[in-house]
Amino acid sequence: MTYPFDADLVEAAGNFGVFDLTDPARTRATLIAAGAQRPAPDTTGVEVTDLEIPGPDGEPPVPVRVYRPAGVPRELPAVLNIHGGGFVIGRIEVDDDTCLDIARRADVVVVSVGYRLAPEDPYPAGVEDCYAALRWLDAHAGDLRVDATRIAVHGISAGGGLAAAVALLARDRGGPVLAFQYLDLPELDDRRDTLSMARFTDTPGWNTPNAELSWRHYLGEAAGGDDVPVYAAPGRAKDLSGLPPAYVTALEYDPCRDEAVAYAENLFAAGVPVETHVFSGAYHLAYLLPTAKVSLRRAEERIVVLRSALHG
Numbered sequence: 001m002t003y004p005f006d007a008d009l010v011e012a013a014g015n016f017g018v019f020d021l022t023d024p025a026r027t028r029a030t031l032i033a034a035g036a037q038r039p040a041p042d043t044t045g046v047e048v049t050d051l052e053i054p055g056p057d058g059e060p061p062v063p064v065r066v067y068r069p070a071g072v073p074r075e076l077p078a079v080l081n082i083h084g085g086g087f088v089i090g091r092i093e094v095d096d097d098t099c100l101d102i103a104r105r106a107d108v109v110v111v112s113v114g115y116r117l118a119p120e121d122p123y124p125a126g127v128e129d130c131y132a133a134l135r136w137l138d139a140h141a142g143d144l145r146v147d148a149t150r151i152a153v154h155g156i157s158a159g160g161g162l163a164a165a166v167a168l169l170a171r172d173r174g175g176p177v178l179a180f181q182y183l184d185l186p187e188l189d190d191r192r193d194t195l196s197m198a199r200f201t202d203t204p205g206w207n208t209p210n211a212e213l214s215w216r217h218y219l220g221e222a223a224g225g226d227d228v229p230v231y232a233a234p235g236r237a238k239d240l241s242g243l244p245p246a247y248v249t250a251l252e253y254d255p256c257r258d259e260a261v262a263y264a265e266n267l268f269a270a271g272v273p274v275e276t277h278v279f280s281g282a283y284h285l286a287y288l289l290p291t292a293k294v295s296l297r298r299a300e301e302r303i304v305v306l307r308s309a310l311h312g
Contacts, residue, residue, distance in 0.1 A: 003203065003253050006281030008292035016205025016285050021213040024088040024119065031089060041096040045070050046103050053136045056128040063114035064133055065092045066144070067103040077150035077179070077310035078141070080134050081112040082166070084157030086187070086206075086214035087126060088118050095156070097290070101299065102154070106306040109146050111137050115162070119217040123232045126218075127165045131173075134166055138176035150310045152180035152244075156287060157206075157256070158214065160186025164234035164263065171242050178244040180309040182302070185249055185284060186263065187256050189235030190215040190223045194258035201255075206284035208255050235259045240270035247275045247305045249298065251282040277301065 005013060020027055047068045052061040069076070081099050083090040092114045099110040115129035134153065141148035155163030160183040167181045192211055201208045215223040215233075222228055230237040246267050250260040257278065264276035279286075282294045289295055 003283070004281070005253065005283060006286075006292065006294050008294065009282060009286050009289060012289055013204040013283070019089075019205040019210065019285065021086055021088055021210050021217065024117070024217060028089050031094075032091075035093060041100055043100060046100050048100075053133060056132050059125070059128070060116075062129045062132055063092065064136075065096075065099070065112045065114070067099045067110040067112070068144075069103055069107060069109075072107075073145070075145050075147045076107060076109050077152070078109040078111060078137060078144070078146040079106070079182075079306065079310075080130070080137055080151065080153045080163075080166070081110050082115070082130050082153070082155035082159035082162045083112065084155070084159040084185075084187075085117070086210065087158045087162075087218040088214060090117070090158075098156070098299075102303070102306060105303045106310070108306065108310055109144055111144075119220075122220055123218050127162055127169070127231055130162050130166050131169045134170060134176055134178075148176070150179050151176065152182060152306065152310060153178055154182040154184070154306070155186070156184040157284070158187045160184050160260075161188045161234060164188060165231045167243050168234055168237060169231055180306075181244050181246045182306065182309075183246060183248045183260070183263070184298075184302070185251060185254060185256060185287065186234075186260050187211070187214065188233060188263050189259040190219055190228055190233045191236070192224065192255075194255075194262070196257040197255045197259070199255075200253055200257075200283075203253050203255065203283045204285055206255065211255050235263055237266075240267050240272060243267065243270070243272050245273040245309065247277075247309075249276070250278045251284060251286060252278060252280045253282065254284040256284065275305070
């Protein structure tokens, strides 16, 4: 590879072969085994509760993990978190550190969703699970001591695409009303026709071939065709009016970069307040390297943005 990556990210660039999406079940098993070797997350100052909530009509219950700042009796804003993994891998646990950090430093309740994964459960299973979690969060705001007027949706990678889709569903189905959407490195467009998608065919861990596999697992033969709904691929949406204010991030050497930037531009054009930040020198899976300077800046900016959006 000849990309001039940020110095903090160069050494780790060759370590992401585990994110092969050719065999999702095998990759999930490998990641679960690797995760079992890591120490348990530090939950100091945060109460963590695992629940199962009602799924979409006629579908299985949805697991959620609730993170609440300890010893805070008053109502707090809430963030619905949606993990990444190309629609096919990932679990609630992979976002523990992120959710704990958001709960602790942004002073919010975080509800993280364990949605169904493709290819076993393709679209619309995952996004409908996430929307069901939003409805549950809104309906149980009193029990959770959450201010229902200050709920945001947050997602990384495929989770960012699902977060955008949940915002569209909430608008088009008449609620719940979201106060904010935080779309972090979002995977948004199954057509994969951008310059960054054409260029970054061999970037570490997440690249154009993986993006193609991801969409094929999620959408099947419909991927890239004419009949994909905007709730599957929000980058296709032509009407973004009436959506909540947004913050959109992208990374310089990420095949998803240009679709994220285009979505931010389309939000601007629709009159939606939006900020966007393209972090230079980084590839998509840099977010898994929390001590890299670019990752520290992203994490700090996330807290600043969420606090500003939800606490004013």
